[in-house]
Amino acid sequence: MTRMDTQNVETRIVGRSINRLDGPQKVTGSATYAYERAKMRQTLVGVFATATIGKGEIRELNTSAAETMPGVRLVITHRNAPQQGELNPETPGFAVRARPILAGTRIDHFGQPIALVVADTFENARDAAHAVVATYTSMPGSFAYVEGNNVTEPELANAGFPAFTQHGDFDAGYAGAAVKIDQTYETPPHFSQPLEPHATLARWEGEMLHITTSHQTIRYIGVSLKAALDIEPENLTISAPFVGGGFGSKLAVHADMMGAAIAAMMVNEPVKVCMTRQQMFSLLGMRPWQRQRVRLGADTAGRLVAIGHEALIYSNSRDPFLEQTGTVTRSLYSGANRMTRHRATHLDLTNGEPVRGPGELPGLLAVESAMDELAEALNMDPVELRALNDTMMDPESGVPLTGRSLTECLRTGADRFGWSQRPTRPRSRQEGQWLIGMGMASAIRMHFQGATDVEVAITPERRVAVRSDLTDIGTGSYTILAQFAAEVLGVSVSDVDIFLAHSSLPAGGGSGGSWGASNTTAALHDACLSLVQQAGVPAGDNFISQTLAKYPKGLSATGRLPASSQVPDWSEKSRHTYGAHFVELAVHRLTGEIRVRRMLGAFSAGRIINPKTARSQLLGGMIWGLSAALREAAEIDPRYGNIVNGDLAEYLLPVHADVPDVEVVLVDKPDLDANPVGVKGVGELGACGASAAFVNALYNACGVRVRHFPIKLASIFSHFPERH
Amino acid sequence: MKPFIYQRATSLQDAVAMLAARPDARVIAGGTNLLDLMKLQIEVPQHLVDLNNLGLDTIENIPGGGLRLGAMVRNTDLASNETVRRQYGVLTRAIVSGASGQIRNRATTAGNLMQRTRCPYFYGTAMACNKREPGSGCDARNGISANLAILGTSDACIATHPSDMAIAMRALDAEVRVLGAEGEYSIPIADFHRLPGDTPHIDTGLRSGEIITAVELPAPLGGTHVYRKVRERASYAFATVSVALVAQVDGANVAIERLAFGGLAAKPWRVEAAERRGSGTPEEIARDAAAIVLEGARPTERNRYKIDLAQRTLHAALIDAQEHSR
Ligand SMILES: Cc1cc2nc3c(=O)[nH]c(=O)nc-3n(C[C@H](O)[C@H](O)[C@H](O)COP(=O)(O)OP(=O)(O)OC[C@H]3O[C@@H](n4cnc5c(N)ncnc54)[C@H](O)[C@@H]3O)c2cc1C
Numbered sequence A: 001m002t003r004m005d006t007q008n009v010e011t012r013i014v015g016r017s018i019n020r021l022d023g024p025q026k027v028t029g030s031a032t033y034a035y036e037r038a039k040m041r042q043t044l045v046g047v048f049a050t051a052t053i054g055k056g057e058i059r060e061l062n063t064s065a066a067e068t069m070p071g072v073r074l075v076i077t078h079r080n081a082p083q084q085g086e087l088n089p090e091t092p093g094f095a096v097r098a099r100p101i102l103a104g105t106r107i108d109h110f111g112q113p114i115a116l117v118v119a120d121t122f123e124n125a126r127d128a129a130h131a132v133v134a135t136y137t138s139m140p141g142s143f144a145y146v147e148g149n150n151v152t153e154p155e156l157a158n159a160g161f162p163a164f165t166q167h168g169d170f171d172a173g174y175a176g177a178a179v180k181i182d183q184t185y186e187t188p189p190h191f192s193q194p195l196e197p198h199a200t201l202a203r204w205e206g207e208m209l210h211i212t213t214s215h216q217t218i219r220y221i222g223v224s225l226k227a228a229l230d231i232e233p234e235n236l237t238i239s240a241p242f243v244g245g246g247f248g249s250k251l252a253v254h255a256d257m258m259g260a261a262i263a264a265m266m267v268n269e270p271v272k273v274c275m276t277r278q279q280m281f282s283l284l285g286m287r288p289w290q291r292q293r294v295r296l297g298a299d300t301a302g303r304l305v306a307i308g309h310e311a312l313i314y315s316n317s318r319d320p321f322l323e324q325t326g327t328v329t330r331s332l333y334s335g336a337n338r339m340t341r342h343r344a345t346h347l348d349l350t351n352g353e354p355v356r357g358p359g360e361l362p363g364l365l366a367v368e369s370a371m372d373e374l375a376e377a378l379n380m381d382p383v384e385l386r387a388l389n390d391t392m393m394d395p396e397s398g399v400p401l402t403g404r405s406l407t408e409c410l411r412t413g414a415d416r417f418g419w420s421q422r423p424t425r426p427r428s429r430q431e432g433q434w435l436i437g438m439g440m441a442s443a444i445r446m447h448f449q450g451a452t453d454v455e456v457a458i459t460p461e462r463r464v465a466v467r468s469d470l471t472d473i474g475t476g477s478y479t480i481l482a483q484f485a486a487e488v489l490g491v492s493v494s495d496v497d498i499f500l501a502h503s504s505l506p507a508g509g510g511s512g513g514s515w516g517a518s519n520t521t522a523a524l525h526d527a528c529l530s531l532v533q534q535a536g537v538p539a540g541d542n543f544i545s546q547t548l549a550k551y552p553k554g555l556s557a558t559g560r561l562p563a564s565s566q567v568p569d570w571s572e573k574s575r576h577t578y579g580a581h582f583v584e585l586a587v588h589r590l591t592g593e594i595r596v597r598r599m600l601g602a603f604s605a606g607r608i609i610n611p612k613t614a615r616s617q618l619l620g621g622m623i624w625g626l627s628a629a630l631r632e633a634a635e636i637d638p639r640y641g642n643i644v645n646g647d648l649a650e651y652l653l654p655v656h657a658d659v660p661d662v663e664v665v666l667v668d669k670p671d672l673d674a675n676p677v678g679v680k681g682v683g684e685l686g687a688c689g690a691s692a693a694f695v696n697a698l699y700n701a702c703g704v705r706v707r708h709f710p711i712k713l714a715s716i717f718s719h720f721p722e723r724h
Numbered sequence B: 001m002k003p004f005i006y007q008r009a010t011s012l013q014d015a016v017a018m019l020a021a022r023p024d025a026r027v028i029a030g031g032t033n034l035l036d037l038m039k040l041q042i043e044v045p046q047h048l049v050d051l052n053n054l055g056l057d058t059i060e061n062i063p064g065g066g067l068r069l070g071a072m073v074r075n076t077d078l079a080s081n082e083t084v085r086r087q088y089g090v091l092t093r094a095i096v097s098g099a100s101g102q103i104r105n106r107a108t109t110a111g112n113l114m115q116r117t118r119c120p121y122f123y124g125t126a127m128a129c130n131k132r133e134p135g136s137g138c139d140a141r142n143g144i145s146a147n148l149a150i151l152g153t154s155d156a157c158i159a160t161h162p163s164d165m166a167i168a169m170r171a172l173d174a175e176v177r178v179l180g181a182e183g184e185y186s187i188p189i190a191d192f193h194r195l196p197g198d199t200p201h202i203d204t205g206l207r208s209g210e211i212i213t214a215v216e217l218p219a220p221l222g223g224t225h226v227y228r229k230v231r232e233r234a235s236y237a238f239a240t241v242s243v244a245l246v247a248q249v250d251g252a253n254v255a256i257e258r259l260a261f262g263g264l265a266a267k268p269w270r271v272e273a274a275e276r277r278g279s280g281t282p283e284e285i286a287r288d289a290a291a292i293v294l295e296g297a298r299p300t301e302r303n304r305y306k307i308d309l310a311q312r313t314l315h316a317a318l319i320d321a322q323e324h325s326r
């Protein structure tokens, strides 16, 4: 048996790059996603009609034309929708709130559902949804923050973090600092936009509701549906065997699930509902707009003496989500005088929601840009500035930082990237018409632990079966769990079957917050140890046969990882993952076009179970970092509150031509202080801090510092010295 | 999408007859634009007449010089055609700068010319748009207009035409061959796309019931061909500003033979007076030509930057021309 709760274990399978076990199914199309689970034309299809005003009341809703159109079975509106539980803004977890639909005439945001048309085919349902006619009484809405908008100061930010913290005396420390940076950064709303649109197939069987859906966390669905539909957990089955990406948008229940469940109840037949790509810009939540002020004060040697990070964030008062933008700043660099603060401003938009690296992505974009500005003011190498301010103790809580390897990531990354070759002054390297620059930034991300149960069994079919309600949202959950179980039990990966993403399976926190792998492998480890102990035979090649010799009907064991709130000394340590980003890019000296040339990230995220799948996660994260710096924004018309660029032709995500060589360096070190098996998460780490490396490289290339995102051509070339 | 009748034309005459018989009929070629618009019910034809398999997919030499590009030639085939690549390089470069490989494999010569604007308010069906719904107003003018037109606009509409291919065709003085009830005739590309005026819902000079059969290019011009397209992402995005350029290069000096801009207007923007004004450094020539081309620009607050960017893009294109001819 290989125990993974010790340092320096020799492993056979963990730490190896093996291909995704579900890869062949996915590339041949035999992996069926939620919307494909029922054959076309055997299930009724629901399509939403949505509001065309940003705020107000439905005055009249005429569905008579839609109701008589070919194939239409039912049109659901506020008039006939069943009573549902109310959305309660006091429910602390955004993901488990009741999210009723078609519950009244009030319109809270543009694109809100006003009717669900149920028909025999998608085409007929969509056609009829177009024929639903609404008239409204519009009310003036607030769709973009303007000075003087109402601002509140909630106590908690997302995930239960205090919204305001202070240590030492920030004002005095900053006032007395020799070198100061005080800058404001503005980031736009983002939408997750996973490749697979949100889709749910619902079927009632008496009191029982069966749901097949595309979701990140099975457990949250039950809580949310209990609040909305008053359905008991034992009357609910949920399955999500394949999920085509989530990025935070599949943590909460959305209109597809509510719509399918209600419609299936009303027509007493299975119904499926899928959002169109355009609807994914209004039926889902967004990463909220935010404006951040970062103040850094340092002594002349570059030691930080004051760090202030304040964020003003859109958070909907009816469905609050205060992104935890400043929280990792609390653990990033040393400095005696510090303050972080999150304030909320309401807008009449779709609610806020986690989107790829909530908190860290915008937060580090600002702080790590400011660090570059500080390095320049100090005339210091940006890597040295960061290394100088590294710390082994959490500067706020004073407890040890586990697996702290920021400097190691900085040094390894700098070395592998060739940072020493960087142009030290802006506009000092040019190749043809292109100005070349390099930039870097630190990465840090919070580590979370949630209650997780896993079962492992030897079956009479001579297989190892692992059972968990964890989802695989494209990350490789099936594969790494098989590797892990095989490693610990001494069998091979091909002996293992992984059963995931069903509500009948042992519950965990799903895939989100980069915690799926760490939570589930820790519980799986516990289960495997218990199985070996119960079997009373040694782990190894013959484990299955020897176990079955003693227990011909098979044997199973469960394992558990407690929630962090149940771990007595949890707060005695501060747990994070770390990294460093390096970017080289070229800027056209006339047009300001940016061509990224190289990206390298060095990351330390505990034990790496599968370097191949880990690399894919980190690499994807780095590209999302590129996206937030250079491409992505939901543009809202401030007059109407609609998303103007609500499709993937106009909502600019990076394309292949935008993404050059990407190199991922893994600093593989089990962090047994963070997690019993030393595993932390890689899902979002790649996106943390990455954006700032582009901003800093842009400055290094052409001397233009942009603090309003995403960076547009005009905000670059309009500062160029060439006159026209 | 509204239900519609789909029919395959068996001959060109058949196609014209079908269109004449049904005013609500439309031609479908690659479908890459029309079907998207039908799904959103921005276009609601009741009949689709398919022009595939009518032999309109060939590229032929015109006796006496020039090239006839069939209406149904796929964009990929057009761009990779040997003669086009060698003698009309600006056209190849324009086409491959547009859309994606997959879309270009379906998209056709005629469909590309006829594609509709990408103004986001034209797509946002809850918004006022004179092009989509005549007389309803224009929500773009005071809205998110960053990528809309600065030249040839009207109070009714500030949309751009999104085609890259058309910009190169304009620089090459192409002619659009059209078949109607009275037979085949030519529309010079200069007159093919229309400025909005107070009828922005009419994009082109093609009349109802007519179909495009081909685009004809005159004899090759020679010179150095450049298509320089600037946009926020490196690929798969419509032009913010683009330049189709045929230049004469003589060492450090360049001269403009032909010049058309994309991304600035509802049609390819060419001002002949800015061409053949002598040679000079790229910077001098760009400044001189841009001043003429951009005269009368009427930007919004959000797209004023295009004036500066157009000149910069021309400057960059002239430098590219120097580099290409090295
Ligand atoms: C995501 C995306 C990105 C794109 N990016 C770019 C870009 O960067 N640059 C660019 O230039 N284009 C771009 N395009 C547009 C693309 O070039 C057009 O969709 C394509 O050229 C249309 O050709 P089609 O044959 O598919 O036309 P269809 O969709 O079949 O038809 C378009 C129109 O042309 C009419 N039509 C077709 N053939 C004839 C004929 N023979 N006679 C009369 N009328 C006819 C149809 O009735 C219809 O109104 C993009 C498209 C997409 C979807």
Ligand code: SF4
Pocket: B117, B119, B120, B121, B122, B128, B129, B130, B131, B132, B137, B138, B139, B140, B141, B148, B156, B157, B158, B159, B200
């Ligand atoms: S600019 Fe033209 S296409 Fe755009 S909304 Fe106005 S009228 Fe419509």
